[in-house]
Amino acid sequence: MVVRFCLFCLILLLAGCDKKSESVGMDLNLALGGIPEAGFARALEPRLFEFPKEHAAHPEFRNEWWYVTGNLQTEAGRHFGYQVTLFRIALSPQPPDNPSIWASNQVWMAHIALTDVEGHQHLHQQRLARGAAGLAGQQMQPFKVWLEDWQILGQDNGEFPWTVEVAHAEFSLKLKLQPEKPVVLQGNQGLSQKSSAAGNASYYYSFTRLATTGLIHYQDQDLQVTGSSWLDREWSTSALGKDQAGWDWFSLQFNDGQELMFYQLRKTSGAADQAHSQGKWVAADASTQNLSLKDLQLKPIDYWQAENGTQYPIAWELHYPAIQGHWRIEAVVEDQLMVTRVLYWEGAVRVKELGSGKVVGRGYLELSGY
């Protein structure tokens, strides 16, 4: 999920190339993307992760996020996908020397989305706030990450269960998350190298299967839902190399209790980055297996065209020969484009067995740099 970091910085920078925006947003994007790395901590070597302490913010790093996605259904079988993400961006390594309660070097951004599979709808929103004056931040007693009234709440010290609470004019979510599997340290013991330069890496851990129950308020209805969520936590100061353009990132939960995380980094030439694309297989007993492009074959097979003409590969064929896995991964709704300050496609997918066509899993797909 390092990807998310890359997504963030890269797209922030790319957004600057857009047509002149009417609002100051463009400048914000530039500002948030152009922060020098000097003075920030770097992810150079594996570290000792201590839980639940690691759920707290790591402000000595430039970027960090709490990234929750999931697939839910009502008792009647109505299927929804959702995304709730809180990003922290440090503008400088040190807070400004200013006693004002408005002073902070931290900026927060949140994205929320709901995919209504039956209604073929994808709703999403974005907010920004300074990490000051109680508007946004992170605390441990009790655990809370929040941007205004969008928040992820936990127990004291960050213990589960957590609650995701977001509300917007079009929809609101109130979901309880409880891990069904232990934490997974991604990459090399949690150090996820993104490009060859030392320090172009993040610290990255996931909860790949969180039992989820709660309420979705949508179209004037309160819908009781259950399902499964995925939490990614990642922090870093720099990641992508100059020759990297974007990525295709998968988080899949199979019905038989296994999970797959894989990201394929793409070079500016369009080719996959063989050296740095990687992932992890999590078996039903929570044992894990590192993966690289040598272990998998990944091939886009269908595209959706956005209004601006960009083609997003929203259906893929994935082969994992070691376990005879052959799947088709397809978007549940074609248009799950996040039209926020940063433009990316992030949406719920279903996993079908190739041949039988049987649905064997669900997950989330993120496409950036297109």
Added chain:
Amino acid sequence: MVMPNLLLRSSWRFFTRHPWQLGLTLLSIALGAAVMIAVDLATHSAAQSFQQSVNTLASPMTHEIKAVQGRIPDAFYRQLRVEWGYRASLPELELPLTIKGVHYRLLGLDPFAAALPASSLGALDAGVFTRLLTEADSVIAPTQSGLQRGQVIQAGERSFRIIALADLVQSDLLLGDLATVQGNTLGLSRIQLKLTAAEAQSLQARLPPHLKLESFAQQQAVFGQMTGAFNTNLLAMSLLAILVGAFLVYNTMTFSVLQRRQSFAITRMLGVTAGQLFRHLLLEACVLGLVGSALGVLLGVLLGQGLLVLVTQTISDLYVTVSPTDLLITPALAIKGSCITLVAVLLATLAPALEAARVAPVQVQRRSSLEQTNQSLSSKLALAGLVLIFSSALLMMSSGQQLVLGFTGLFLLIVGYSLLIPWVLRKLLKLLQRLNAQFAQAQWLVALALRSLEASLSRTSLAIIALTVAVSATIGVSMMIGSFRASVADWLKLTLPSDVYVSALSADASRVEGSLAPIWLERVKTLPELASLSTGFSTRLTVEGMPLPTLVLQPGAQSQRGFEFLQNTPSNAWQRFEQAEGILVSEPFAYHYQRAVGASVQLATETAGLIKLPILGVFRDYSSTQGMLVLPRGLYERYWAERGMSSLGLTLKPGTNPALVQDKLKVWANDLQSAEQSLVIRSNQEIRDNSLQVFDRTFAITHVLRVLVLIVAFVGVFSALMALFLEKGREFAILRATGFTPKQVQALVLGQAALLGLLAGVLAWPLGWLMSVLLIEIINQRSFGWTMQTYFFASIPLQALLLAVIAALLASLYPVHRIGQFSIREGLDGR
């Protein structure tokens, strides 16, 4: 199309052969238009400047929350935005800055709170943006401010550094991050919001009493209401310029028709119809009007720059602080001004054009018929004039508080009086001739001058009218301002009963709205010279839904002397005020809100919401045209939490030298007052002098406009007289041929000019006096709500007379110079 061509060429020849006449006609049209356009542009620009100061960033916001007193607590913003869900909200903190004597504002805002128009922040690069957010003292300044990149600005104990220049909306507005501007202080100046009417209503209902919600539209309306009277006064002055200009155009056109009677007769004989001639003359006026008003627009823009400075200064002195701004050149205003000018020119040409068209070709050859028509016309005009004057009186009496109708009445009076002038002139000249015949042993040269003037009245009376109107405006306005100033001086003597005042100034340094450290009170009480002490707290309370200046007074023994009570204020009013039973209101408040003693006034309080308080008395006050309230401190502290004071009034023991006490206080000020709070220590005499200076500054624009009206009139008189005397070339040649020396003819011309000026000056007296009465009794009260004493200044009519005579004499100088040089033969030939 032969005939119109003929007419066109004839006009062209006429005006090219009389370039002076053409130039001066255009100049008088242009000046009239310029004055009106300049006033219009200046007042609109000032209003625009205010609008910008309300909605500083031209953001799509509609409302703002402010604290009733001081700043909004920081925590309230989170409550408003997060808990109540008003997410279209922008917190702001504004600080005043003075850099090398120039006032600026530093605005701190949270750029993440709302999408701001790109124009409001300029094109900042990412590095600058990050620095603004992460450095404790970085701000940006507008490119057009004259400030430099890297410059460090001192604001009290704090300093800010300009890290970049950007194209910002206003030239006096520096921008920074909210945290930077706030530093070690607390609170917000305002929270701007985008609300629908329904949202505003529900927010209003849940707002704590120490905060208030105002819509930008409402603030704009209050500004419009406050400055409306002032703008109407300026508009009236500028219309006067147009009126005087119109008289002159009428005069010029009549004159040019007279001059061309022969050529018109010839064209008529050649087959040009009356209709064609009429249309042609209107076309000619149209062209003159167009060219004149085009020049007027150019002149108006130049003039407007100057007037704008005066207008913003006056609005800042009288109403609310308006930042100096660039003149906003609105094509619509220029077009409007040109149209009004054009209509005035066409109306002024209508009569002479009709006259020229109506007269039969043979008649045109004889001028006597025209003079005769004029004679019978003058009686009819006089009658019409009387009717107008009468209706003006009726209108004045029946129009209540209507300012515009008041001015309409004033204009009716001026026009009515003008219509009387030709008849009065005729009678006056007849009378003078008779007097000359009886008492002056029939001075033949005087007789000649008088007869010659009378004979040319058709051409001179309009110039005289224009001069009369302009001079009478000078008399009326000067008398009014003089009376006003004297009344204010009297009032100032009364209203400052203490000997020495210590006042904390507000941020914009022009109002006593700051706060004094409480320790002042203790310290001042230890002064051995002190006989009595009063404290005041100047603030703005929401009264009847409007922000109104209010003085919270803890009276001292001498405080009662500071009030001159009016309008049946009962004798026990002061005792009841001291017992905190009610409030005192100023005369303008009582006038605008139609409240008398005993009525009640609604106030929005901090602790009890809306309350009503009874009026105990009405006092004379010239400090605020909106009106003001005085609250006893006991009453104020019951409903408001603020315990501050902004001024101390010290009455000293008899025989004490106030200057010594002032020096002592100034020493104290150094250690009692924080550097951020500016403070003044002044004797009552200094405050009086200062107030009168402000008074004079407020009327600077009136003086300027009055002079402009005079200039328009002068140009008109100059052109009329010069043309008249030049036209009389043949008459002068006959005089010379019959034995007059050039000196005698010159004396004749100078005498006639002086007589014209004298007549205009004398005729201006009654009109000037009437105007001053109307301005004092009606226009001033309707504009500002206050009454004043009428004073008579003998010097004003004498100056006016002198002005008229000098104007007329100056106008005759060129013809006199020509007479000295001209040849009798050429004159007789009519060349």
